[in-house]
Each structure stands twice: as structure tokens, then as C-alpha cells.
Amino acid sequence: MTGTLTFDSLTVPLQALRLLAADFPHLPAPDIDLTRIYPDRLTLCFHDGLHVFEAWREALSVPPDAVTYTVQGGGTTGVLKASTVYAGAEVHLRGFGDMATDGGAA
Template identity: 55%
Template sequence: MTLDDLTVSLRALRLLAADFGHLPAPDVDVSTVFPERLRLSFHDTSCESLAAFEQWRTALGIAPDAVEARTQSEGRTRVLAAETSFAGAVVMLTAYADQSAADRAGGVR
């Protein structure tokens, strides 16, 4: 595999940077295993990562009902995930945030 084989995901990243440079910076992952996939993720112990996810979700036109919400790490971590197509690439958007003790006690998922 060559860098040219990652053209689709790298082009999408370039266009996202040009079109949405004002949005919060995500962790970015491009892989030779899935060359047409671009992963954008947000990790935070507060809920700022969830807010960043929502900004990106809105910018990418992903419907709220297309978002998967779950917890992991025995309910201690809240996860939001969604995907869409952008510039020919599959863009996977994921956010992780600590689930507060109050939310865990109240059953928020």
C-alpha cells in the first residue's frame, strides 16, 4: 500500500479542515486497514467532548436519531458514535466522556 491509496480519506480530511476549521480539533485516525475511512474522535473527562461531537454532527448533517449512545467501562464512560459519507470517505465520529456519578445513579445512558 502507498500513500496514494489513502487519497480518499486524506482528501476528506483536507476538505474538513478547510470547511470546518473553526470547529474543535478531533483526534484523527487514517488507517491502511480501512483506507476510505476517516475517524474523528473526542476524548475528555468533562462533557466538552460531547459538545464538540454535537458541533461536528450538526456540521456534517448527521441526524440526531442516527447517533448511537452507550456506556462502556462498567457505565463510567459515556460514548456517542455516528457515521456519514463526506467527499467519498466514510467519516466515523465518536466522543468519549466520563459519566458522572449522579448520571450513573440516575440511570442516564
């Protein structure tokens, strides 16, 4: 990265976040990650179970076959990942669920 980015450099993901809040106020709130390293990226993480990830995936019309599933934490945590473009921002969805309660893949 060359030079110092300004706050204005994060306009795309911030506008996408504002639209997500307006368009989907009924969905569970995610943990949100913005970074100057990838100024067009917005990452939404869900730690309340894989069903929360699925609700957001469906809302954003991400096809099921675009989702990857892995396991971490010695087999105790299921992880779903998907990406899409929303309002010009690259939106990454990350869902984490307890294998004992979520039963594995969503």
C-alpha cells in the same frame, strides 16, 4: 488484503480531512485515525465531552437518529458513534464523555 498499498491509496480520506479543516476550522480538533486496512475511512474521535461530538455531528448534517449511545468504563464514560460520507470518504465520528460532567447522553 492483497499486495502492499501505496500512500496514494489513502487519497480519499486525506482529501476529506483537508476539506474538513478548510470547511470547519472553528470546530475543536479531533484525534484522527487513518488505516491501510480501511483505506476509504477517516475516524474522528473526541475526548473533550459529548458536546464536541454534537458540534461535529451537526456540522456534518448527521441526523440525531443515526447516532448510537453506549456506556463503557463501568458506567463512567458515555460514548456516541455515528457515520456519514463526506467528500467521498466514510467518516466515523466517536465521542467520549465523563458521565459525571456530561450527564449521560448528549
